[in-house]
Amino acid sequence: DIQMTxxxxxxxxxVGDRVTITCRTSQSISNWLAWYQQKPGKAxxxxxxxxxxxxxxxxxxxxxxxxxxxxxxxxxxxxxxxxATYYCHQYKSYSEGFTFGPGTKINVx
Amino acid sequence: QLQLQESGPGMVKPSETLSLTCVVSGAxxxxxxxxxxxxxxxxxxxLEWIGSIYYDGSAYYNPSLRSRLTISIDKSKNQFxxxxxxxxxxxxAVYYCAKRPPGYGMxxxxxxxxxxxx
Numbered sequence: 001d002i003q004m005t006x007x008x009x010x011x012x013x014x015v016g017d018r019v020t021i022t023c024r025t026s027q028s029i030s031n032w033l034a035w036y037q038q039k040p041g042k043a044x045x046x047x048x049x050x051x052x053x054x055x056x057x058x059x060x061x062x063x064x065x066x067x068x069x070x071x072x073x074x075x076x077x078x079x080x081x082x083x084a085t086y087y088c089h090q091y092k093s094y095s096e097g098f099t100f101g102p103g104t105k106i107n108v109x
Numbered sequence: 110q111l112q113l114q115e116s117g118p119g120m121v122k123p124s125e126t127l128s129l130t131c132v133v134s135g136a137x138x139x140x141x142x143x144x145x146x147x148x149x150x151x152x153x154x155x156l157e158w159i160g161s162i163y164y165d166g167s168a169y170y171n172p173s174l175r176s177r178l179t180i181s182i183d184k185s186k187n188q189f190x191x192x193x194x195x196x197x198x199x200x201x202a203v204y205y206c207a208k209r210p211p212g213y214g215m216x217x218x219x220x221x222x223x224x225x226x227x
Binding site for chain 1 (some may be wrong): 129155156157158161171172173205207208213214215216218219220221224
């Protein structure tokens with residue numbers, strides 16, 4: 001199966017900061033990568049799909065990039081509502097199975 | 110507006126079968142062209158994809174769970190279900206159902222249901 005890592009695992013930041021999270025996969029997944037935001041006790045929320053496509057209704061301060069095995073999620077100017085845990089998710093093929101990264105928690109600096 | 114709602118027992122005994130249902134409202138499960146999936150999250154851990162089913166009944170399973178897992182779809186009731194046999198404490202988690210259009214991420218999620226194996 002395809003293994004996933006994220007860095008950092010925890011990030012301390014302030015409102016207005018530019019934040020970048022990195023996700024790496026153990027083999028190439030082309031551009032089949034999504035990013036989710038999850039808050040405590042809530043279901044994940046889709047932010048980005050197909051590496052860089054912004055889900056409808058998601059603020060433009062969120063952006064994604066990358067290809068192959070290395071991907072990034074960037075928040076251009078962190079807002080109070082953005083303090084949460086972020087997961088990357090590869091969905092290359094059902095035959096190999098889908099997997100999620102371990103998560104990156106953004107907390108208040 | 111499309112909504113998903115999970116239902117099932119909050120507690121299951123070890124070695125028994127966990128059965129969950131996801132009721133879809135606001136769209137027809139049989140005509141949306143989407144995949145319908147189950148994802149779980151053990152306490153304090155990452156999300157884990159369990160499996161998915163297409164509207165035509167084609168099912169896809171996490172290889173680590175395949176031997177214990179069945180996912181089915183009931184278009185007449187607009188719902189899909191999960192059966193996981195021989196559960197252990199390791200199956201304790203919040204279980205989510207979600208919709209995924211082909212090529213997209215999981216764009217609509219249920220609120221989640223907590224299942225404890227004890």
